[in-house]
Amino acid sequence: MDVPEDMPLLWVLRDVLSLTGTKFGCGMAQCGACTVHIGDGPVRSCVLPVSAVGDRAVTTIEGLSAGAVHPVQQAWIDEDVVQCGYCQPGQVMAAAALLKAKAQPTDADIDAALSANLCRCGTYQRIRAAVHRAAGQTGGRS
């Protein structure tokens, strides 16, 4: 790819690769709408220069659900979480990363992992329920 080294990963995904599932909300790692995975960890792609990615694998919301609906996405549907939906790809990516790191998170774990992801529609109560639901489905896996 011929892009400037300082271009944040978010804009490479959105404007160069047309992977628009990852959203722009703040541009300063304050809202989490741009959350993707590098390896298994959540990253704010709006502030990460593409040059810092190196040869590591990047997973976006499109990649998370390639093939089948991911258990986190299914839990989001079952708990009727979304409203406007704009922040939800980032919420789902953050939750999927949390469950990879900790299969049975407590409310405190969820608060710690997801409080950096804003939702202006206020779907937090259902997000918390959906993470617990997904943990039930993925229980035992790590």
Add this chain to the structure above:
Amino acid sequence: MSASGIDRRTFLRASAQAAGGLTIAFYAGPLPLRAQEGAPAAAARPLPDPNAFLRIAADGTVTVVLAHSEMGQGMWTGLVMLLAEELDLDWSKLKVEHAPVAAAYAHPFFGIQMTGGSTSIASEFDRYRQVGAMARTLLIQAASQKWNVPAADCRALKGEVVAAARHAGYGELAAAAAALPRPTQVTLAPPSSWTVIGTPHKRLDSAAKVTGRADFGMDVHFPGLHTALVARSPYFGGKVKRFDGAAALKVRGVKAVVQVPSGIAVVAENFWAAKLGRAALDVEWDPGDGGTIDTTEMARSYRALAAQPGGVKAKAAGDPVAAMKTASKVVEAEYDLPYLAHAPMEPLNCTVRITADKCEIWTGTQLQTVDQGPAAQITGLRPEQVEIHTQFLGGGFGRRATPTSDFVREGTREDDIHGGYYRPQYFHKVKVGLDAKGAPVAWQHTLVGQSFLIGTPFEGMVKNGVDPTAVEGVFDSAYLADVPNHLVEHHAPKSPVTTLWWRSVGHSHSGFVMETLMDELAKAAGQDPLAYRRARLAKHPRHLGALELAAAKAGWGTPLPRGRFHGLAVHESFNSYVAQVAEVSVDRGAIRVHRVVCAIDCGTAVNPAGVVAQLESAVVFGLSAALHGEITLRQGRVQQSNFHDYRPLRLHEMPVVEVHIVPSTERPSGVGEPGVPPVAPAVANAVFAATGQRLRRLPLRLA
């Protein structure tokens, strides 16, 4: 624009103005639902054109076309449910889409194509059911002719018409049905036989939104698309004095630097290049009148203005000055409410493609008709040559219902927070006289705050000089109605700072004032806040119904865990009634909200699941403002810029929210907004119970 299908009470006047805008006159009261109550709305209006709202493909796919914009409020599901009540659907063969901009989609209350005022379900309660009923009638008629059986023996069931052993999918019957004459009247199912309305339905847009497939305005891409960011004056009303775009043009990917009415546009291959290019611009601004604005100073001047006579009289009865002199007790209070930004998660944006005979716009908008006019003027095309592809809105809250659009490709969060169109800053000065039993007998209420109707395309909503969006929640308050001597006045000072409706509009400040004041009056009268409200609302059964339900479910008056305190509020807005009980603790000056119990009377709850979700959402929106929300200006510049200093509530601050729906057979009323106004006063009243501090400004800050 044709006004066909719009009743006499509601019409649109749209005329091009020299200033380059539209004039929109809503001939509907400030409470359009009220005006409609008791009117045989379904019967009086001509039936809609079903083809505008429903398509049935040969393969049985049913596409429902939505005249309103989905911005999270759930009408993507609710409107489909209305149609499905009359036309039983195979939900696996359902498609839903936003309507193009056309006269057929004019809002049944307001006469233009728009989404707002918590009216999507309320205003479409008849039309979408009628469309379903018309389609059902035609499909059954087609089947009846095809099989040569009486129509009365046929029924529509899960995407098919069935009669005894025969059945045919809607797709098989669609062509024949379309050729039949349309019914001139239809009978809608009575509430007793509803199977869809009133039954919780999960959202139909979830799968697209959790997989990243849902298209928001920001997500539109096509070959040759460029991104523009505009450098706007950091001062409201400021102008470009001079600029030099040479450095910006040297940024890789920047294609052009252009002066536009709103500032200097940097056009680039992508967002990042546009952002770097804009940062490299050298612009000198003439601040104009906006260069000295200071919101603290504004609050002082508003306070001084509130003490002056000469405001517009919004409501008056009796002689409050004389009655005040004979009152047993007088309570006086003053309230400061800040500017607030909507800050939807998706920054404002708009994508445009202009060809010789067409202008296509992709955007998430609440005001299609109002966007179409200026786009036609700018491009020199006729309005019908402007196509609007409404995308999912990444949050609206009123911000995407702006009377002026500048069609910029993309904006940043800083553009949004600095961009104005705020909930106006307000000041309330109130003096209430109580009789010996504690009942209010005199009430003087002065509001000071900008009007976003006067002098804008929405001026038609102003009635006899009164801006209802400024004084709503006060001048139409149930409390005030029973006070024999009262006066409500509004001063509307002008400011270059642009203002707009913000989820729950005037109620966002009046609800706080009225419901914290009610607690003060209860205290002055030596009465329990619930008992005091009960006495005041004795003639208002729907207020009382919500109040009693919330109080009972929250356990008002029963002991709470140590350090926890209850606060109560009830408020009517958008023809719905919401009561909330907040459970709060205060630790070293920090307010923590643990639980909010809500009760809503919104008439018929078409999708109870959606009602619950909207109340949860409203609590968060209200708490964000109550605990954190404030836009301030110093020397003309907005001091906040992004989510670190304009703070929405975060997950770790989220209380448990419980929602209870008052059973009702009334027509549906608003749901998206009415949950917001009671939040701040319920919390403030709980803080008073915890600390004895009466907080009369927002955001709430303990001394």
